[in-house]
Amino acid sequence: AVREGKPDMYYLNWQADYPDPENFLFPLFNSIESEQKRNRYNSSRADSLITLVQTTPAGSDRRNLISLTNRFIFEEAPWVFLWHKRTHVVVQPWIEDYTPKLIFNAEKYLDIRKLEREA
Secondary structure, rough: OOOOOOOOOOOOOOOOOOOHHHHHHHHOOHHHHHHHHOOOOOOHHHHHHHHHHHHHHOOHHHHHHHHHHHHHHHHHOOOOOOOEEEEEEEOOOOOOOOOOOOOOHHOOOOOEEEEEOOO
């Protein structure tokens, strides 16, 4: 129904596949991607900014461009941006070498060690 433009309002969430702001910008706000798959957003200005983000190397210029793109979309899109959840991690004291990854699907749990507990 969303892809066909039927509902007046709907709820959509998104989780990153890789830890880069571009992983939110392109899938959600690129006109072709958005029209075909998600939220029917269409903006040639946003498309141009996203393309620049994708082709600009890491560094302050890219960070500034991402901020500009986010601000443009935030001000233009007819949405209510609700929140970005915070992930909490609880680890037992006998677990060692666990470091949470930036995104959930990057976790392989290969370096975790269980310490021997005293009786």
